[in-house]
Amino acid sequence: xxxxxxxxxxxxxxxxxxxxxxxxxxxxxxxxxxxxxxxxxxxxxxxxxxxxxxxxxxxxxxxxxxxxxxxxxxxxxxxxxxxxxxxxxxxxxxxxxxxxxxxxxxxxxxxxxxxxxxxxxxxxxxxxxxxxxxxxxxxxxxxxxxxxxxxxxxxx
Numbered sequence: 627x628x629x630x631x632x633x634x635x636x637x638x639x640x641x642x643x644x645x646x647x648x649x650x651x652x653x654x655x656x657x658x659x660x661x662x663x664x665x666x667x668x669x670x671x672x673x674x675x676x677x678x679x680x681x682x683x684x685x686x687x688x689x690x691x692x693x694x695x696x697x698x699x700x701x702x703x704x705x706x707x708x709x710x711x712x713x714x715x716x717x718x719x720x721x722x723x724x725x726x727x728x729x730x731x732x733x734x735x736x737x738x739x740x741x742x743x744x745x746x747x748x749x750x751x752x753x754x755x756x757x758x759x760x761x762x763x764x765x766x767x768x769x770x771x772x773x774x775x776x777x778x779x780x781x782x
Contacts (some may be wrong), residue, residue: 668689668690668691668699668702669689669690670690670691670692670702670721670724671686671690671692671721672692672721672722672724672725673692673693673717673721673722674722676690676691676692692717692721693715693717695715701718702717702718702719703715703716703717703718704716704717704718727757730757731750731753734749734753737749738750
């Protein structure tokens with residue numbers, strides 16, 4: 627886990643955060659860097675994993691919560707208003723979409739491991755642009771299919 631300046635907040639999403647978090651905390655307790663990054667960083671898991679995880683694992687509950695309501699990670703939770711104007715809490719981003727993207731990017735792991743930092747950044751950016759365009763294209767196709775299904779039902 628890279629050190630982050632105090633004016634930044636870091637959120638990393640992991641498939642198996644418990645072992646990763648435990649290893650990181652153990653290592654960083656021994657070298658003293660834990661005190662620096664614990665104020666600004668979290669290991670975020672997808673909401674499905676968090677909901678189904680043991681309620682007694684305090685390390686996971688504190689550092690892996692995708693939507694803490696204690697104000698400790700204001701960039702992960704936003705306040706929205708319902709149709710009646712009442713405020714409610716909402717996750718600021720879709721952790722399951724992150725999980726799916728991470729799984730897709732995992733297919734490029736062997737290529738990415740061997741790249742220089744500059745090539746890594748360029749490749750990752752290019753692949754994210756490509757992936758986003760493909761997702762938007764599929765969504766458009768699905769919307770067209772839904773629209774034509776509705777038109778056919780209206781003609782019957």
